[in-house]
Amino acid sequence: MLELIQAHQVFEKGTPIENIALNHLDLRVEEGEFLTILGSNGAGKSTLFNAICGTFLLTEGRILLDGEEITYLPEHRRARVIGRVFQDPMKGTAPNMTIEENLSLAHSRATAKPLSFAPSRRQVELFRERLAAFGMGLENRMRTKVGLLSGGQRQAVTLLMCTIVPPRLLLLDEHTAALDPATAEKVMEITEQTVREYHLTTMMITHNMGSALSVGTRTIMMDEGSILLDIAGEERAATTVEALLQCYSAKKNRALDNDRMLLQ
Numbered sequence: 001m002l003e004l005i006q007a008h009q010v011f012e013k014g015t016p017i018e019n020i021a022l023n024h025l026d027l028r029v030e031e032g033e034f035l036t037i038l039g040s041n042g043a044g045k046s047t048l049f050n051a052i053c054g055t056f057l058l059t060e061g062r063i064l065l066d067g068e069e070i071t072y073l074p075e076h077r078r079a080r081v082i083g084r085v086f087q088d089p090m091k092g093t094a095p096n097m098t099i100e101e102n103l104s105l106a107h108s109r110a111t112a113k114p115l116s117f118a119p120s121r122r123q124v125e126l127f128r129e130r131l132a133a134f135g136m137g138l139e140n141r142m143r144t145k146v147g148l149l150s151g152g153q154r155q156a157v158t159l160l161m162c163t164i165v166p167p168r169l170l171l172l173d174e175h176t177a178a179l180d181p182a183t184a185e186k187v188m189e190i191t192e193q194t195v196r197e198y199h200l201t202t203m204m205i206t207h208n209m210g211s212a213l214s215v216g217t218r219t220i221m222m223d224e225g226s227i228l229l230d231i232a233g234e235e236r237a238a239t240t241v242e243a244l245l246q247c248y249s250a251k252k253n254r255a256l257d258n259d260r261m262l263l264q
Contacts, residue, residue, distance in 0.1 A: 001030055001066055002052070002064070003064040004027045005063075007048075007058055008059050009047055009058055020224075021047040022047055022058075022061075023044075024060070025227060029201060031199075034200075034204070034216030035219070036218070036219045038212045038222070039221055039223055039228075040223070044222050044223075044224070047225070049203070052082065052171065052203075053075060053084060054073060054078045057071070081169065083167040084171040089158070089179070093146045093154060093157060097146060098146070099144055100119060100127060104119040110167070151178060158175075166198040169201050169203070172202065177206075177207065204216065209241045213241065221247075223252060
C-alpha cells in the first residue's frame, strides 16, 4: 500500500520561474490496486513518479510504502522494492549485456545480494520460465545482447527485470507509448498478465484515455499538480472518454489541450 500525505514539490523556488509541480497532493493506493493516471503535459504525473522513486526529496509532505516511511530514503534503496518501466525502451537495461546478464543483475539487486553477472542454474531456469510465459520466444535468446532486441522485446525484458522478484510497487511510465500499436498491445497484455499473477500494486501513466478506463481498477486525472478526478468501481465502468472530457472542461472551464492525448 502506498500513501502520499500532502506531497508538495516546488521547483526553482523563490525565482521568477518558480513552478509548483505537486500541490499538497494526498493519494492512497491500496495493496493489489492497479491505478491508471491521466493528465496533460505538466500535470505532475512524472513528478509524482520521481517523488515516489526518490529522484528528489519532496519540498513538503510524506511518502509511506506498506506503512514504512520512505520520504527520505535514498533512491537506490527504494529501487530494491519499487520497479519502474520507462517510456523509452532504451532505459532500464544494459544494451551491451545479454538478456541473461541483465536479469541476473536485476535479481541480485532486488534480493540485496552482491551484484552478479553469472546466474545460478536455478536462476537460469527461473528466467527461462518467466520469459516463456510472455510468448515472444525470448527464452531461446537469453545469450542475445539486449541492444539487438526490438523495442517491444526490450520493454518485455525490462518489465521482467522489474518483477523477477515481485516489487512492493510497480510504476509504468507510459511504457507502451513509443511502440507500434500491435507491439504496444502485446506488451500491455504481458503487463496485465504479470500484475494479475503476482497481485502487484501498480500505477500506470498513460495518454490513452480509452486504456486508462479499461486497464486496471481505478483511474485518476491530474492537473497542475493536483488530483482532478478519482474514479473506481461501477462509476469508472460507466464512464466514457467523452464523459471524462466533459468532466475536465466543467472543472477547469477549458478544454483538455494535449496533442499527445489519445481518445481511444
